[in-house]
Amino acid sequence: MKPFDFDELTIRRGTASLKWDTTDDPEVIPLWVADMDFRTAPAVTLALAERVASGIFGYVDIPQDYYRALSSWFLRKHGWHINKDHVIPTTGVVPAVSAIIKAFTKPGDGVILQTPAYNCFFSSIRNNGCRLIDNPLLIKELENGFSYDMDFVNLEVLASDPRNKVLILCNPHNPTGRVWTREELTKVRDICNANNVKVISDEIHCELVHPGFEYTPFAYIDPTAVVCCSPSKAFNTAGLQIANIVASQPDDRYAINRAINDNEVCDVNPFGVTGLIAAYDKGDGWLSSLKEYLEENRKFLHEIISENLPTWKICDSESTYLAWIDISASGLEGDEMEEYLLKKAKVRISSGSDYGDFRFIRINYACPRQRLLTAMHRIIEALKEML
Numbered sequence: 001m002k003p004f005d006f007d008e009l010t011i012r013r014g015t016a017s018l019k020w021d022t023t024d025d026p027e028v029i030p031l032w033v034a035d036m037d038f039r040t041a042p043a044v045t046l047a048l049a050e051r052v053a054s055g056i057f058g059y060v061d062i063p064q065d066y067y068r069a070l071s072s073w074f075l076r077k078h079g080w081h082i083n084k085d086h087v088i089p090t091t092g093v094v095p096a097v098s099a100i101i102k103a104f105t106k107p108g109d110g111v112i113l114q115t116p117a118y119n120c121f122f123s124s125i126r127n128n129g130c131r132l133i134d135n136p137l138l139i140k141e142l143e144n145g146f147s148y149d150m151d152f153v154n155l156e157v158l159a160s161d162p163r164n165k166v167l168i169l170c171n172p173h174n175p176t177g178r179v180w181t182r183e184e185l186t187k188v189r190d191i192c193n194a195n196n197v198k199v200i201s202d203e204i205h206c207e208l209v210h211p212g213f214e215y216t217p218f219a220y221i222d223p224t225a226v227v228c229c230s231p232s233k234a235f236n237t238a239g240l241q242i243a244n245i246v247a248s249q250p251d252d253r254y255a256i257n258r259a260i261n262d263n264e265v266c267d268v269n270p271f272g273v274t275g276l277i278a279a280y281d282k283g284d285g286w287l288s289s290l291k292e293y294l295e296e297n298r299k300f301l302h303e304i305i306s307e308n309l310p311t312w313k314i315c316d317s318e319s320t321y322l323a324w325i326d327i328s329a330s331g332l333e334g335d336e337m338e339e340y341l342l343k344k345a346k347v348r349i350s351s352g353s354d355y356g357d358f359r360f361i362r363i364n365y366a367c368p369r370q371r372l373l374t375a376m377h378r379i380i381e382a383l384k385e386m387l
């Protein structure tokens, strides 16, 4: 018997799930928001159950064990030494990014984003009264597909404009799945440092790198950068709302703490703390099995698309459980495809417009294979009807 059962057809409808319960039709299979249909690591569930059994859920003082678990995981897994004094725990990477933008900018300043990009970056920039400065990623044709590169020439031009104060780096990158190499990260550092542009590196997807690729913490390349991380994507604990900002510079930490306190979003909850410690201390074996399962799902999705949907071109992803698919040859834009598939196939996918490119869709394949198969069969049948 396998130690972890990722084939289990977990039932999430009726559990106050954003992914499942925001669509009324009970037949819809949701393959949109980045949240997996698997139970988390048993060690996390057990630790949370013990915490629940205490029956006391008052305000939290983050224990030393939390910082130890965090540092020891990153050192063990990625060779990155995190100094506990540099860590600011927060309720999520999105609130973290937003607070850091607030700390490093004034309304009207430019924030450079390399699109397509995770949707909440757009709103974080807007909500802080900043201007989005787009440095679109460049599509790179490969022998059997395509991927993306950063446009360093344009980045240099944008960074040299003194009104542009911050760059949001997504490392690894959602939605393209790029795992930036050391050379690429070094160029980002050199360009940004030379122009006094602060880098915020969102590393929430760092554990979900595909075989053959290696995540490089941006703090390796630039120890002065501000990094955000969380166990939530890898361990499927987004609802526990815990994340960390790592900022080595005292002035940066002061400004970020100020912004977090201005927004009064400084308190984390006891389950987030317990969940993080258990995941980082005891979740290793589960995570390895999860990654094997996801890799099979990825291959399966590629096969089924290449055999049945010749107008869909999948980006050659290096990380995450999100497939980024060019559907421009199908004659539909992302929003239209999303609407059509929801209606005809009863499958909810994400439109690329959410990430800044209407020619694409995004599919979350982190679900039991049987569910993925059913969803893909429905999509194939619905698209046949369109012909």
Ligand SMILES: Cc1ncc(COP(=O)(O)O)c(C=O)c1O
Residues within 6 Å of the ligand: 034, 091, 092, 093, 094, 095, 118, 170, 174, 202, 204, 205, 230, 232, 238, 242, 243
């Ligand atoms: C790049 C990226 N950053 C942040 C988040 C969300 O972070 P949190 O739930 O910790 O606010 C996501 C969720 O998909 C993401 O893809």
